[in-house]
Amino acid sequence: MIGTESPVLAVLCGDRHPPDMDHIEATAKVRYTDERGLADALRGADALFVYDFLSTAVAGAWHAADRVRWVHIASAGVDPVMFPALRDSDVVLTNSRGVFDDSIAEYVLGVIIAFAKDLARSIELQRRREWRHRESERIAGRRVLVVGTGPIGRAIARMLRAAGMSVSGMGRRARSGDEDFGEVHASADLLDHLPGYDYVVAVAPLTDQTKGLFAADAFAAMPAHARFVNVGRGELVVTADLVKALRDGRIAGAALDVFETEPLPDDNPLWTLENVLISPHMSGDFAGWRNTLVEVFAENFQRWQTGRPLRNVVDKQLGYVPSGH
Structure with missing residues (x-):
């Protein structure tokens, strides 16, 4: 985490807010947004949680990401956020490998x-x-x-x-x-x-x-x-x-x-x-999967706040998490 103040977290979620975010909201300033408000939410944000993992809106709003150091996507696939500006930056990207x-x-x-x-x-x-x-x-x-x-x-x-x-x-x-x-x-x-x-x-x-x-x-x-x-x-x-x-x-x-x-x-x-x-993109969607996605993010968020290594760090040149990471 950068600095000692509560971090600012932008959450791209559309109309469906992620569940079980109370403990994160207690330690961070959380900005929930849809695609239209993403640029505004990114200004001054320290991290981005792409809960709407099918959205491709991050690329178009990335110009406003003036402080973002970490992006987490709530899926195993990271292609919606693998645009050149993010891939070539030093921003850390993590995913939700293991849930599905x-x-x-x-x-x-x-x-x-x-x-x-x-x-x-x-x-x-x-x-x-x-x-x-x-x-x-x-x-x-x-x-x-x-x-x-x-x-x-x-x-x-x-x-x-x-x-x-x-x-x-x-x-x-x-x-x-x-x-x-x-x-x-x-x-x-x-x-x-x-x-x-x-x-x-x-x-x-x-x-x-x-x-x-x-x-x-x-x-x-x-x-x-x-x-x-x-x-x-x-x-x-x-x-x-x-x-x-x-x-x-x-x-x-x-x-x-x-x-x-x-x-x-x-x-x-x-x-x-x-x-x-x-089937309509549902092969991994078991009952309770949304809560599990937030649990994975919450663990990484706690690690990020305390300066510990993050889990599921994506090699942005390969486009996935290498084995053993």
Whole structure:
């Protein structure tokens, strides 16, 4: 913390204020704001809590941040605040890594089971009161490639392994003997490895290197029976290429929780494809998650006030928290 007076904290939250802020308000001057008032709230503020983690308004108001030394975002992904002026500054950026790991892993296991057991069709037939026997798939022994080896990817790997699936990872560097993935392939070799997997799960952070990672060439490299799951960022995928791959039977299905444009426009063709499962960016949102996000920030806020090292410090050049930090 700078100086001995109560710090000034700007909180970008829109109409929904974060819960359980009383203990923070007792030791800081807190300015709650929406996007329109963000510039005014930033003037003279020492820190910024981006509670509205989907907002991209920080870049446009950053010119007013004359004293900000620390920014915390209430999500694992930091791309909404990775604009050049912040990235190139000496302002410390932290995130909420760890809050959503297990919840997102449960979602991924759930949609894999939904595909294998044809649950969407069962619900449809039930509504029509139609008795139609089918055979389903096993998930045990199926091969899964998790693209993104951070904490969420690791939680996914552990849960899918516990369900009997064979899981590998894909990260910046290839390595063997990983405690969660066993084998980790290098991202540069994505197209070489995609043919060997039944499910591909995208959970990589959004960076210049990963934007549009899943385009026509990636979907063409997958086997025709493969399913694609995206719980990372919508911009990891070229949506038009995914739609074409699904329509042409190039891949068997997709479960999508994130999209290039959110909310997903009602005229988007993904809504009408029978082999697609859509959820509205909720794979990690368990009951009580908002309180947990504030708890993570509050612990870091206390550390910041007392001069202790902050948790979840983002390497702004990489765009995520390096392993071990």
